[in-house]
Amino acid sequence: MSSLIAQLITRKNESVIKAQLPPFVIHFFKTVTLPTIGILVFLLFWTVGANNIDTSLGKFPGPVQVMTQVGNLYNEHVESRAKESAFYERQDNRNQARLAKDPNYQAKTRTYTGRETFVDQIFTSLITVLSGFLVAAVIAIPLGIAIGLSKSLNTAVNPIIQIFKPVSPLAWLPLVTMVVSAVYTSTDPMFAKSFIVSMITVTLCCIWPMVINTSVGVASLNSDWVNVSKVLRLPALTHIQKIVLPASIPAIFTGMRLSLGIAWMVLIAAEMLAQNPGLGKFVWDEFQNGSSDSLSRIMTAVIVIGLIGFLLDRTMLQLQRVLSWDKTTEVR
Amino acid sequence: MSLTKNLLLDISKIDMVFPTPKGDFTALKEVDLKINKGEFISLIGHSGCGKSTVLNVVAGLYQATSGGVILNGKEVNQPGPERAVVFQNHSLLPWLTAYQNVELAVKQVFAKTKSPKEMQEWIEYNLKLVHMDHAMHKRPDEISGGMKQRVGIARALAMQPEVLLMDEPFGALDALTRAHMQDSLMEIQDELNNTVIMITHDVDEAVLLSDRIVMMTNGPAATIGEILDINLERPRSRLELAKDPIYNQYRSEVLTFLYEKQRKVESISKTKTETSSSATNVA
Numbered sequence: 046m047s048s049l050i051a052q053l054i055t056r057k058n059e060s061v062i063k064a065q066l067p068p069f070v071i072h073f074f075k076t077v078t079l080p081t082i083g084i085l086v087f088l089l090f091w092t093v094g095a096n097n098i099d100t101s102l103g104k105f106p107g108p109v110q111v112m113t114q115v116g117n118l119y120n121e122h123v124e125s126r127a128k129e130s131a132f133y134e135r136q137d138n139r140n141q142a143r144l145a146k147d148p149n150y151q152a153k154t155r156t157y158t159g160r161e162t163f164v165d166q167i168f169t170s171l172i173t174v175l176s177g178f179l180v181a182a183v184i185a186i187p188l189g190i191a192i193g194l195s196k197s198l199n200t201a202v203n204p205i206i207q208i209f210k211p212v213s214p215l216a217w218l219p220l221v222t223m224v225v226s227a228v229y230t231s232t233d234p235m236f237a238k239s240f241i242v243s244m245i246t247v248t249l250c251c252i253w254p255m256v257i258n259t260s261v262g263v264a265s266l267n268s269d270w271v272n273v274s275k276v277l278r279l280p281a282l283t284h285i286q287k288i289v290l291p292a293s294i295p296a297i298f299t300g301m302r303l304s305l306g307i308a309w310m311v312l313i314a315a316e317m318l319a320q321n322p323g324l325g326k327f328v329w330d331e332f333q334n335g336s337s338d339s340l341s342r343i344m345t346a347v348i349v350i351g352l353i354g355f356l357l358d359r360t361m362l363q364l365q366r367v368l369s370w371d372k373t374t375e376v377r
Numbered sequence: 378m379s380l381t382k383n384l385l386l387d388i389s390k391i392d393m394v395f396p397t398p399k400g401d402f403t404a405l406k407e408v409d410l411k412i413n414k415g416e417f418i419s420l421i422g423h424s425g426c427g428k429s430t431v432l433n434v435v436a437g438l439y440q441a442t443s444g445g446v447i448l449n450g451k452e453v454n455q456p457g458p459e460r461a462v463v464f465q466n467h468s469l470l471p472w473l474t475a476y477q478n479v480e481l482a483v484k485q486v487f488a489k490t491k492s493p494k495e496m497q498e499w500i501e502y503n504l505k506l507v508h509m510d511h512a513m514h515k516r517p518d519e520i521s522g523g524m525k526q527r528v529g530i531a532r533a534l535a536m537q538p539e540v541l542l543m544d545e546p547f548g549a550l551d552a553l554t555r556a557h558m559q560d561s562l563m564e565i566q567d568e569l570n571n572t573v574i575m576i577t578h579d580v581d582e583a584v585l586l587s588d589r590i591v592m593m594t595n596g597p598a599a600t601i602g603e604i605l606d607i608n609l610e611r612p613r614s615r616l617e618l619a620k621d622p623i624y625n626q627y628r629s630e631v632l633t634f635l636y637e638k639q640r641k642v643e644s645i646s647k648t649k650t651e652t653s654s655s656a657t658n659v660a
C-alpha cells in the first residue's frame with residue numbers, strides 16, 4: 046500500500062515536472078542537481094559522524110579539516126620544490142666559485158634528497174599502476190588470444206590460471222621483493238627496485254582478468270564470422286588481425302577495466318606493506334607519524350585515491366567508447 | 378535441359394553422419410545432384426531435414442562422410458571464395474562499414490589481379506548492383522535488416538564466385554522487404570546469370586526465382602525427394618505470375634510434396650504458429 050502511494054507520488058511528480066519544464070532543465074536536474082544533493086547529504090553525515098568519533102589522535106577529520114589539509118599538502122609540495130631549486134642553485138654557485146679559484150677542481154654534484162611530497166607520491170603511484178597495467182596487457186592479450194583460439198592450449202593452461210587467479214597479489218609481494226633483489230642488481234639501475242617490485246605486483250594482479258576475458262571473447266567468436274573468414278581463405282595472421290582482434294575488443298576492454306580497478310586497490314596496499322614510494326606509503330607514514338594532523342591527511346589521501354581510481358576507470362571507458370565498435374555495451 | 382552439356386557442380390552421392398553423444402546421427406543419405414552453369418536451384422524442405430548441411434558440404438565448411446563435391450571437374454573439400462556463401466544472418470562484420478565488408482572480400486580475392494583503383498570500382502559496382510551505393514559508408518548497425526542482407530549479397534557477388542550459395546537469405550526479413558529483395562535478386566540474375574543454390578522455406582520464392590526446385594525428404598537420412606523443373610519465361614513478374622495457371626500448378630506441386638508426401642506429423646503446432654505470418658511458409 047505505502048509503496049503504491051510512493052509510486053503514485055513519484056509518477057505524478059515526474060509527469061508534472063516533465064509537463065512544465067523544458068527538457069534541458071530536466072537533464073540538468075538529473076545530471077547536476079541530483080549528484081550535488083547526494084554529495085551534500087554525504088558531507089552532512091560525514092561532518093556529524095566525524096564530530097562524534099574521538100580517537101587517540103583527536104576527533105575524526107571532517108570535510109573542513111580535509112579541505113585544510115588539501116591546501117597544506119599542496120603548499121608543502123610548492124615549498125619543497127622551492128627548497129630543491131634553491132639547493133641546486135647554491136650547489137651551482139659553490140661549484141662555480143671554486144672552479145674560478147682553481148680550474149682543476151672536480152665539481153661535485155649531489156642530488157637533492159628531500160622527502161617526497163603528497164603530489165610526488167600521487168605521480169609515483171600513477172606511473173607505477175600504469176606501467177604494471179601496460180606490461181600486463183602486453184603479456185595477457187596475446188596470451189588470451191592464443192588460449193581463445195586453441196582449445197588444447199586452453200585445456201593445458203586453464204588449471205594454472207584458475208589456481209593463480211584467486212591469489213591476492215600481496216601474497217606474491219615477499220617473493221617478488223626477494224627475487225627482484227636477487228636478480229635486479231645493476232649498479233646504475235634505470236628504475237628503482239621499489240618501483241619494479243610494485244610494478245610486478247600490479248602486473249601479477251592485472252594479468253588474470255585480462256587473459257580470461259580476452260580468451261573468452263576470442264573463444265566465443267561468432268561462428269558466422271569464422272565461416273566468412275574460411276570462405277575467403279584468410280591467412281592465419283590476417284584472420285587474427287581482421288576478425289579475431291576486432292571481434293574481441295569489447296571483451297578485452299572489459300578485462301582491462303576490471304584489472305585496472307583491481308590494480309589500483311592492490312597497489313595502494315602493496316605500497317603500504319612494502320614501504321614502497323607512493324600513496325600507500327604516504328598513508329602508512331602518516332599513520333606511524335601519529336600527529337594531530339595525521340588522520341585528516343590520511344582522509345585526504347583516501348579521497349584522492351578514490352578520485353584517481355574513478356578517473357582511471359572513466360578514462361578506460363572513454364577509450365573503450367572510441368576504440369570499440371560495440372556501442373551497445375554501455376557499462377556502468 | 379541437358380544435364381551434361383554445361384555441368385558445373387556435381388554433388389555426388391553425399392552421406393553426412395554427425396557423431397553425437399547419443400551415437401551417430403545420419404543427417405544426409407545419398408544426396409546426388411548435378412547443376413549446370415547459370416542454373417538457379419532452390420532447395421526446399423522441412424526445417425531440420427538437412428538443407429543447411431547440404432549447403433555447408435558444398436561450401437566446404439563441412440566434410441561429407443562419403444561422396445564428394447566436384448566443381449569444374451575437380452573435387453573440392455575446403456571452403457573457398459569460388460563458392461561464396463550468403464548466410465542467413467547477414468554475417469557482416471559489425472566493426473566495418475558496408476564498403477569495408479565488401480573490400481575485405483575483394484582484397485582477398487583480387488589482390489593479384491586488380492589494381493587498387495580497379496578494386497575500388499569493383500566494390501562500388503557491386504554495392505550499386507544491390508542498390509546500396511547510397512549507404513556504402515554506414516556500419517551494419519546503422520542500416521536495416523534488408524540492407525544488411527543486400528550488403529551480404531554484394532560481398533558474395535564481389536568474389537565473382539562460380540557458385541553462389543545462399544542459406545535462407547531472406548528468411549529473417551518481413552514479407553514486403555522479402556518481395557523487394559527477390560525482385561532485386563532476379564534483376565541481378567538477369568544481368569550476371571550466376572549459378573545459384575538457394576535454400577528457402579518459402580514456396581512462392583522458390584517458384585518465382587528458380588530454374589529447378591529440389592525438394593528434400595524429411596530426416597534423418599534425408600535425401601532428394603523430387604526435382605521440379607520450372608519452365609517459366611524470364612523476366613518474371615510476381616503480379617502476372619499470380620494469375621498464371623502454370624505458376625500455380627508448380628506451386629501446388631511443391632505444396633503437395635511438402636504437406637502430403639513429406640508431412641511432418643510431430644510438429645503440427647509449431648508449423649501452425651510459424652505459418653501464421655505467411656500462408657505458404659514451411660518452416
Ligand SMILES: Nc1ncnc2c1ncn2[C@@H]1O[C@H](COP(=O)(O)OP(=O)(O)O)[C@@H](O)[C@H]1O
Binds near residue numbers: 430
Ligand atoms: N554439427 C552438427 N552436429 C550434429 N548434428 C547436426 C549438426 N549440424 C546439423 N545437425 C543435424 O542435422 C540435421 C539437419 O540440420 P540442418 O541441415 O541444419 O537442417 P535445415 O537447414 O534443413 O533446417 C538436424 O537434425 C540437425 O540437428
Ligand SMILES: [Mg+2]
Binds near residue numbers: 428429
Ligand atoms: Mg538451415
